[in-house]
Amino acid sequence: MPDLASLTAAQRRKAKLLYLNYPNNPTGATATREFYEKAVRFAYDNEIIIVSDAAYAALTFDGETPLSFLSVAGAKDVGVEIHSLSKAYNMTGWRLAFICGNELVVKGFAAVKDNNDSGQFAPIQKAGVYCLQHPEISVKTSLKYSRRHDLLVEVLRSSGFPVTKPKASFYLYAAAPRRIKNGPVFHSAEDFSEYLITEKLISTVPWDDAGAYIRFSVTFPARDAAEERRLMAEIKHRLADVEFIF
Known part of the structure; x- marks a missing residue:
């Protein structure tokens, strides 16, 4: 996990976004609640937006439980989380995902996306709805x-x-x-x-x-x-x- 304390004052002033990815690609490392709490405080103190890439969040095992950055107190004030159906539901290539968290950040992302591409093919969206209604699919995949x-x-x-x-x-x-x-x-x-x-x-x-x-x-x-x-x-x-x- 990144050593946030190692950043200089100049680096913190220049930074606008902290991008996190846990469970991590390529290492498979998982984050801890304590780290997320430090990251939230860091974002508050330095006016930085956190984007948590949680594409692999559902694929945990051996006693490790899924941990959302947004479950930490104050996280929704400083960041957003991105989830993908590609990994947990074997929908790679269908490009179906969602973003949630801070309202203003989500609106900013939506404005960019609205001018960048269009909605996904409707049957794929319906397949995604079915997946989200059946989390046992991810449990089976994790096993x-x-x-x-x-x-x-x-x-x-x-x-x-x-x-x-x-x-x-x-x-x-x-x-x-x-x-x-x-x-x-x-x-x-x-x-x-x-x-x-x-x-x-x-x-x-x-x-x-x-x-x-x-x-x-x-x-x-x-x-x-x-x-x-x-x-x-x-x-x-x-x-x-x-x-x-x-």
Whole structure:
């Protein structure tokens, strides 16, 4: 989570918006109520608007419960929250979402949107209504992702990756190895991600913005838990002939 206290007075005066994203993409990190409380005080003190991107908020597991920024006292006075049906309801590509919170910020966003695009296709809106009336869809999806994370963490640890299961989202953020024993050296996460796709046919997303990391995803197609286990066993098999040095 960002260290708000590290910002200088000049930086705080210049800032107009604080953008938060929890559960986080790409790390899968979750925010705490204490952090949100600090963020609200920070926004009050510095006259900054907070935009909380909560696209993954419903996808939590292992005792982690969804936490809305707007549930913190004073949050509705300083910010808004964005929710998407893409993640929690598997409607990726249909671009259906909503924004809520501070009235003036919502009105400002609505004015921009009104001049930027038009309404979504009506049947998609009706599908969205059905989704929001059936939150058990998200619960079922969360259980699936949690189960797949357990499998993926086991496979990656067996190959030497120092990974920890996240408490939310369908991403697993992992440090990229520096090299392979008696093999190639990786100067960046992009190097390693390219190696995985070309040599092992394993698709990942590289992140070199804050160290060398790669992002796995558990959104692969599988009919049931048995097929999930078979796919993970295949990943383990493809990685079994190399020793990664971290």
